[in-house]
Amino acid sequence: MKFTTKLCLAWLGLVVIAALIGPLLLPLDGPDTSPGGLLAPAGGDHLLGTDEEGRDVLQLLVAGARTALIVGLATVIISGLVGTFLGTAAGYLGGIVDRIVMTMTEAVYSFPGILLAIFLMFLMPEPGVGHIVVALCIGGWATYARLARGIAMSLRERPFIEAARCIGLPNRTIMFRHVMPQTIPHIAIQASFGIANAIMAEATLSFLGLGIADGTSWGHMLSSGAVLYLSSPHLALAPGLILALTILVVLRLADNTQQYLNPKASN
């Protein structure tokens, strides 16, 4: 294993640990109301300082890791499963099913993805992690559906599928047992890039004030940090670096996944 890959895994491990047990080790204390508790610089009582409401930046960062990972994983798992199922059905069954699924993906694709999520978030009062996942899945499943459809269509006329049909297996069995497993490597590659996209999308929504608004999101920390970066640069620096680094690491590992699962596609 390459050294850089090890570094990436180490960082990802740190983020995962922060997301799993971080809030137990560093629970959110609530605002520091003592004199000098607001916008305290790094060092001293608060290792990374406090924000404009007196909350500990390090504690918020740890809580933000949980938000980012939950959104990233949940979005990819839900939209991946739904998309793979609909795409396989469309590609294998063809006809009216194909037409309906393709029209739905076209509607999703006739609008930039992040704007669709922004629009959906406006419709949800007091949004939480679940709402963000729903908004991202509504726009996210279509990519997986198109990918799975293409693979299912190319498999339809292959001998082993025809053989399955000849011995009288029902369509349901053929789809789930013989077609869908073939899509898994391609879907897995797409999904590993999808995690990075979902984390970035959550941060963007929260930055715009449409997602998590209680500070436990790296994007939301940046939105308050951006206003105050002149007087308190520590507020914008830490969440931005951590967000960028996490996305970079996920993308890098996704690249590795692609090389491993589908060496032909990567040069």
Add this chain to the structure above:
Amino acid sequence: MDRGRTVALKTGRALGSVLMVVIIVFLTLRIVPGDPAILILGEQARPADIERFEKATHLDKALPQQLQAYLGDIADGSLGKPYQARFDTPTVSSLLADRLPYTLELAIVAILFAILIAVPAGILAALRPNGLMDRAVLGFSLIGVSVPTFWLGPMLIYLFTVSMDILPGPAEPITGPAHLLLPALTLAFGLSGKLVRFVRTGVLEVLSEDYVLVARSKGLHGPRFLLRHVLPGALIPVVTLIGVQLAALLGGTIVVEQVFARPGIGRLLMDAIYVRDYNVVQGCVLTIAVGYVLVHLVVDLVYTWIDPRVKAEA
């Protein structure tokens, strides 16, 4: 199938899905909570004012009549009137015409910057795969796609406006091209990260083609050889990506418009959704969706034109 029919068919289907998107937006806006009259006139508005507002905006009518009225507004090109009095334009379409240039110039300049960075860098990287330059370029590409625009933007403002004071910041009124520089660079950073990988892959693929081998064995080399024989083939996937990114930027500028306080379409949309200015929201969505599908359509056509190996399929 002949070309004209294919184009007509694709355009028709694309416009059909745009209409579907607009109708879905029309209906969802009216289902979700939030009353435009209260949000725009304020909590203390008198009942008589609210009544007049709803009469003027057709909001007192039933849903089917509202939709009918709006489809009429689409048909005559006005897209209805903005609900908010602070817009002094008579129709939503003239409001959009005021704001669209801010978004378009930002998107186009950002793409140009990205091309200027990505094409030379991608070629240099591909000439020596796994060499020092290649690694540096791939590293830059990964950083480019990982750094969020809403973090890079404020950092650039801090660096160039606050510390060095050589470029105008978002607080000053927009006057000249200098205002475009920072927002465009912010967008171009991530874009060039995406583009450079496509350029690199494209050049690498072409370099392994037989005709390049023949050209090389005939003694061709140097920049002329690269420009005449390698680049045209290598840039085909790049053209597609540029088109797709330009389309995505129509909406993707929203964050940068927010950070740099630029009055573009994305910002207009955000503000309009907050006060439930239905006509402006629908107008923005319509503009973005039409632009989006049109760019994709053009990319499709250009693609079959520059690469004769691909046949147009319906």
